[in-house]
Amino acid sequence: MSNPVVPVPPARIPRGGSMLPDLTFRAIYVWYRDFTVWTTFxxxxxxxxxGEPLLYLLAMGWGLGKMVGSVNGVPYISFLAPGLVCSAAMYxxxxxxxxxxxxxxxxxxTYDAILATPVSLDEIVLGEILWGATKSFFSGTAMLVVMALFGLVRSPWAILALPLAFIIGLLFAALSMIVTAKSPSYDFFSYYFTLGxxxxxxFSGIFFPLGNLPGWAQTFAWFLPLTHGVTVSRALFxxxxxxxxxxxxxxxxVFFCxxxxxxxxxxxxxxxM
Incomplete structure (x- = not known):
């Protein structure tokens, strides 16, 4: 005899149709679920x-760095390294x-299954964002360790690049969830990766000083979220x-909120809705 099918209840949204987030500690359960799955691979x-940030570090830092020499008195590979920590967090x-x-x-x-519990839809979103930021923290930590082994860490302040990686992760996880909400298929993400x-x-200052760009391009770069992360990361390094x-x-x-x-x-x- 087959088991009866239990219908999944509709996603819970704030009472009264409030636009304020419906959040409690339960968001951490969503994070923990994702973390548990991740530990298997x-x-x-x-x-x-x-892989990709390290390839850029080796190819651009050592290869192009031989031609460039230094940027603002800093060896090119040392100039490049802080930005790659941010790009690893972003990706x-x-x-x-x-x-x-x-x-x-x-x-x-998975969302349908979680919504059969007391966890709200907003808590799922928060849990996913927290997990995305956690992966950014892991990637940033791994990059920082590798760069320390290469002798590219010039200041003890560089350790603060780890919480910075988490902050960058929060922002880009939230931006990615906006895109995911609109995406009809996997192919849709190619637009986001190519255009965003x-x-x-x-153009966030990873590979060259933004002062090398024309004025309008510098203004454009200032509005890019990663630019501010790279600026802070380089100062820390x-x-x-x-x-x-x-x-x-x-x-x-502010941009994250x-x-x-x-x-x-x-x-x-x-x-x-």
Whole structure:
């Protein structure tokens, strides 16, 4: 005799239709679920997240670095390293909260299963974002260790690049959840990576000083979230810490809050409204 089919209840949204997030401690259960699954294949995941930044470090840092020499009195490979920590954090959160979140939402129906519990839809979104940021932290940690082994860490302040990687992860995880909410298929993500992530990777100051760009391009770069992360990371690596960094951190925080609210709204619209 077959087991009866138990219908999944509709996703819970805030009572009264409030646009405020419906959040409790239960979001941590979503994070823990993702973490538990990740521990079964963490080695492949870390290698994948580290591979591209390390290739850029070796090819651009040593190859192009021989031609460039130094930037603002700093060896090119040392100039490059802080930005690659940020790019590793960006890519880790982005892949997790696009392809990973989309798979859990549409293919594995993980969200449906979670919604059969007291966990709300908003808590799922927060849990996913926290997990994306955690993967950014892991990637940032691995990159920092490798760069320390290469002798590219010039200041003890560089250890603060780890919480910075988590902050960058929060922001890009939230942005990725917005895209995931709109995505009809995996192919849709190619637009986001080509039109959103690639410009940030190239024009956020990782590979060259932004002062080399024309004025309009510098203005464009200032509005890119990764630019502010790279600015802070480079200051930490070089030991040139100043109060101006707080402005960049505040920019990242404000942008995250906006992206988080839009992510919740987008997922609600897709699964509930």
């Amino acid at each position: 963490y080695k492949a995941s870390l290698i994948g997240n580290l 880790a959160a982005t892949f997790e909260c696009t392809f990973g979140a989309f798979t859990r939402m549409t293919r594995q129906l 992530i690639a410009p940030m990777f190239l 070089m030991g040139t810490v100043s109060w101006e960094m707080l402005g960049d951190i505040a920019w990242l925080a 906006l992206a988080f609210m839009l992510a919740i709204r987008g997922i609600r619209k897709r699964l509930v």
